Amino acid sequence: MPADDRILRLLDTLEGGLSQEKLESLTREFNSLAQDRAETLVFFVLQKVCERLASALEGEGVSVERFEELTAGIADQIADILRDLQQGNGAIGKLEPLVITLFRNLGLFRR
Amino acid sequence: MLAALPTKCGVLMQHSTHSVDVKATTPKEQLLEILKEKSVCRGTFALASGRQSDFYVDAKLTTSEPRAALLVGSVGWELVKEIARARNVQVDSIGGLTMGADWMALSIGIAAYLDSPSRDIQTFSVRKSAKKHGRHKLIEGNFSAGDSVVIVDDVVTTGGSTLQAIDAIEASGGNVAFVIVLVDRQEGGREEIEKRGHKVVPIFTRADLVDRNAGRRSHIAIA
Numbered sequence: 001m002p003a004d005d006r007i008l009r010l011l012d013t014l015e016g017g018l019s020q021e022k023l024e025s026l027t028r029e030f031n032s033l034a035q036d037r038a039e040t041l042v043f044f045v046l047q048k049v050c051e052r053l054a055s056a057l058e059g060e061g062v063s064v065e066r067f068e069e070l071t072a073g074i075a076d077q078i079a080d081i082l083r084d085l086q087q088g089n090g091a092i093g094k095l096e097p098l099v100i101t102l103f104r105n106l107g108l109f110r111r
Numbered sequence: 112m113l114a115a116l117p118t119k120c121g122v123l124m125q126h127s128t129h130s131v132d133v134k135a136t137t138p139k140e141q142l143l144e145i146l147k148e149k150s151v152c153r154g155t156f157a158l159a160s161g162r163q164s165d166f167y168v169d170a171k172l173t174t175s176e177p178r179a180a181l182l183v184g185s186v187g188w189e190l191v192k193e194i195a196r197a198r199n200v201q202v203d204s205i206g207g208l209t210m211g212a213d214w215m216a217l218s219i220g221i222a223a224y225l226d227s228p229s230r231d232i233q234t235f236s237v238r239k240s241a242k243k244h245g246r247h248k249l250i251e252g253n254f255s256a257g258d259s260v261v262i263v264d265d266v267v268t269t270g271g272s273t274l275q276a277i278d279a280i281e282a283s284g285g286n287v288a289f290v291i292v293l294v295d296r297q298e299g300g301r302e303e304i305e306k307r308g309h310k311v312v313p314i315f316t317r318a319d320l321v322d323r324n325a326g327r328r329s330h331i332a333i334a
Contacts, residue, residue, distance in 0.1 A: 019161025021271045028240055057159070061167040067157035 006033065007086050014079045018071045023054035026078075039085060045095045046078060049102050056106060073101045142182040143315060146173050146294070151320050160269040168294050168320065170265035174214040183215055183293065184222030186314060190291055191219060191261055194312055200288040203258040206235035206250075208276040211265040215293060219263065235260075237276045249279050256284030267292040267311070270300030277309060294320065 010029060013022060030047035034040050056070055077098045084091040149172045156167040173179045195202050205223075206216045213236050220234035233253030241249040254260065260280055264273045277287050287309050295301050295313035304311050 017161060019157070020159035021269070022161065024239060031240075057157075061152045061154065061156050061169055064155045064157050064163055 004086060007082050011079055011082055011086075014075045014082075018053070018075050020054055020057040023050045023057070026050040027054060039091070042081065042085065042091050042095065045099065046081065049074065049078070049098060052102060052106070070105050072105055074098070074105070077101060138182045138185050139314070142173075142179060142186055143319060145176065145179045145182070146170070146315065147320055149173050149176065149179070158268055160271060162268070162298070164296075166296075166317070166321070168266050168296065170211070170293055171214070174218070174265055174293065180214060180218040181222075184218035184220075187215065187219035187263070187291060188222035188226060190312060190314065191223070194289055194291075194310070195261075198289065198310065201259045202232060202261050202288055204233040204235055204254050204285075205261045205263060206252060206254065206276070207237060207263045208272045208279075209236045209238060209251075211272060212236065212263045212276065215263045215265055219261075219291075233258075237279045239275070250283055254280070254283070254285060257286075259286045259288045261288055262290045262309075263292070264290070265293045266296060267294070267300040267304070267313070268296045268298050270303035273300070273304055273311075274307065277304070277307065 006029065010026065013026065016022075027047055027050040030043045030050060034043035034047055037043060053070060053074065057067070062070070077094065081091040081094050081098065084094065146168075150169050152167040152169055153165060154167065156164050158164055158167075174183055191202060191205070205219050206212060216234045216236070220232055223230060223232035235250055235252035235254035238249050238251060262273060262276050262280065264276070267273055273290060273292070277290075280287055289310040289312065290304055292301070292311060292313045293315065295311070295316045297317045301311045301313065
């Protein structure tokens, strides 16, 4: 499958909101893209973000409120990065805000 | 003894802090009592599939408890023998996707060994993603291409984790004999797996866990 079709599929996946199963599937696809595409760092960071979130949700009875806290803003920021890549724009500048959102959502942000 | 405990997710869950006082008689009834006591949580939960539910089954609290693990083993192994006989299939190994399946598979494997050491039933565990280094193994433990396996899972909702294990086994040259789940949440997962041609047999369903008396009436039909 051409790489851009893969990005389109990822954007479709993100449209319906996140879940643990979706995050696990996104983790696998970003891992694969990091090895297939030129934007290795971007896909590697996206993989790690999804992996961390999926791990936070795994095996827990997560309340809806906590789930919303954990995932707030993540899908939109990932979709924004993917759209940039699709248009041939670099997206490295958008990685730090994404990681900050992740850390804030997980309650790890110490700054 | 029941206690309302704050959890990581901030939801008050009712589950036991002490050993369950089991008054049920058969192993299956005893297991049902432990499941109800330890694993059924109420609140508003986001499930792994993204769906919301007022009912969450943390089956690992049961499958990881030594006494319940013995019961999972004996009930599960009797079921494996019964279904294998009815469907005339061989069983070489038992396992599923980590970590929901892990304790359950090993419990059933130990019960199989105690019942009949010569059968040499093995157990395995399927990783969620292949090991990144070394041999890139997706299936850990005792599985070989050509094995006829029983896939187990602690809870089935959408069927996603069970299907992931089935895909891994089939991609590695195994044959899935049938599937056993500890709890079928009755949300379509069983049907999704059966659409793929695999018989799914739940030990309990959501109805058993919700209705305090239903377990004594529950009957497992084998096609």
